[in-house]
Amino acid sequence: MDVSARPPQTAASPAQAIRLEGVSKTYPDGSVGVRALDLTFAAGELTVLVGPSGCGKTTTMKMINRIIEPTTGRILLGDDDVTRVDPVELRRRIGYVIQNVGLFPHQTVRRNVGTVPRLLGWDKRRTADRVEELLELVGLDPASFGNRYPHQLSGGQRQRAGVARALAADPAVLLMDEPFSAVDPIVRERLQTEFLRLQDAVRKTIVFVTHDIEEAVRLGDRIAVMSTGGRVEQFAAPAELLGSPATPFVADFVGADRGLKRLAVTGIDMADLEQPPVVHVDDGLADARAAMVRAGARWAVVLDDHQALHGWISAERATGAGTVREAGKRMEAWVPIDATLKTAFSTMLQLEAGWVAVLDGDRFCGVLTPESLHAALRRSVEGTVPETAGAV
Numbered sequence: 014m015d016v017s018a019r020p021p022q023t024a025a026s027p028a029q030a031i032r033l034e035g036v037s038k039t040y041p042d043g044s045v046g047v048r049a050l051d052l053t054f055a056a057g058e059l060t061v062l063v064g065p066s067g068c069g070k071t072t073t074m075k076m077i078n079r080i081i082e083p084t085t086g087r088i089l090l091g092d093d094d095v096t097r098v099d100p101v102e103l104r105r106r107i108g109y110v111i112q113n114v115g116l117f118p119h120q121t122v123r124r125n126v127g128t129v130p131r132l133l134g135w136d137k138r139r140t141a142d143r144v145e146e147l148l149e150l151v152g153l154d155p156a157s158f159g160n161r162y163p164h165q166l167s168g169g170q171r172q173r174a175g176v177a178r179a180l181a182a183d184p185a186v187l188l189m190d191e192p193f194s195a196v197d198p199i200v201r202e203r204l205q206t207e208f209l210r211l212q213d214a215v216r217k218t219i220v221f222v223t224h225d226i227e228e229a230v231r232l233g234d235r236i237a238v239m240s241t242g243g244r245v246e247q248f249a250a251p252a253e254l255l256g257s258p259a260t261p262f263v264a265d266f267v268g269a270d271r272g273l274k275r276l277a278v279t280g281i282d283m284a285d286l287e288q289p290p291v292v293h294v295d296d297g298l299a300d301a302r303a304a305m306v307r308a309g310a311r312w313a314v315v316l317d318d319h320q321a322l323h324g325w326i327s328a329e330r331a332t333g334a335g336t337v338r339e340a341g342k343r344m345e346a347w348v349p350i351d352a353t354l355k356t357a358f359s360t361m362l363q364l365e366a367g368w369v370a371v372l373d374g375d376r377f378c379g380v381l382t383p384e385s386l387h388a389a390l391r392r393s394v395e396g397t398v399p400e401t402a403g404a405v
């Protein structure tokens with residue numbers, strides 16, 4: 014294939030699935046890296062390999078781009094058996110991001126990011142355009158950062174440059190080995206959020222190695238929990254993994270606080286919402302009072318002319334004459350309907366609100382209270398259907 018004749022790289026190359034079939038790695042000294050591993054990484058999804066130190070995560074990942082050669086088995090990238098592809102050509106199709114990035118220290122950020130396009134023989138103009146585009150995409154202003162050297166960047170900025178470099182030639186696949194573990198927790202969380210946004214835009218097939226279950230749950234479309242010898246204890250979506258660990262090993266690994274972790278991956282269901290009395294901003298206070306009495310409620314939600322959230326009013330303030338507009342309060346505590354229970358809960362805590370409104374666009378859908386949040390979490394944990402461990 015003449016890779017240099019590809020169309021401009023803004024047109025994304027299609028993501029490809031990776032299939033591991035009966036893959037084993039025994040090192041020359043007899044150590045077993047992984048044993049008879051069957052695993053499929055779906056096209057366009059981010060799959061996390063997570064597990065304790067020495068369980069074979071890195072061995073598994075490095076066999077995909079043949080930094081490590083498997084002892085037995087087959088690895089397919091799309092329809093190609095990677096052992097039949099020239100390793101150099103293979104690595105150009107596979108972006109690789111490692112801890113501490115591995116940027117070339119004596120090259121500027123621009124030159125670092127342009128490495129693979131240059132190797133592929135792209136002309137200068139196309140490489141330069143792609144580098145600018147990538148730096149923007151990962152949130153590094155090309156004018157400020159393009160001509161700096163790696164030592165002139167923060168840890169988080171270096172990590173972003175590493176991601177930009179890995180994406181430069183629009184690879185079908187991205188391998189990421191503990192890419193965010195060298196930065197402090199706050200920067201890590203920001204990088205994770207940005208990275209999720211980036212993945213939404215590029216939809217690569219990503220294999221992501223971490224030993225951190227929180228990171229796995231946050232980032233993964235699917236997670237493979239591995240134990241010694243590259244054994245897959247469970248292969249499931251984050252909510253399923255937290256809701257019903259397949260083995261005691263997984264239960265132990267995800268931790269006793271898995272219920273809390275699950276908040277981060279459970280969406281809001283309409284059935285979870287409570288429906289307090291709703292009054293209109295131009296209603297009279299007497300009507301508002303009557304609505305609260307009818308519902309046996311101490312407060313009501315206030316909507317505006319367009320049925321959008323205006324605020325709320327308490328029974329105490331709904332006395333005398335006048336309108337709801339004068340006596341009601343504005344409401345900042347709201348979340349969109351596609352938020353997670355964790356976002357709803359942290360919004361409630363941050364704003365010290367007793368409830369949060371849930372909105373679909375501007376439209377008011379209902380509210381979540383601490384009780385309904387708890388019920389939603391329980392329902393989601395109890396309703397989980399266990400998955401088969403080690404599914405292909």
Ligand SMILES: Nc1ncnc2c1ncn2[C@@H]1O[C@H](COP(=O)(O)OP(=O)(O)OP(=O)(O)O)[C@@H](O)[C@H]1O
Nearest residue numbers: 040044045046065066067068069070071072073224
């Ligand atoms: N070059 C090597 N020679 C011999 N044994 C090795 C070699 N590389 C890895 N191993 C062994 O293979 C097993 C899996 O190692 P691997 O690096 O894949 O684990 P890991 O899950 O990525 O660990 P960590 O989280 O500590 O990076 C370990 O028992 C390790 O000691």
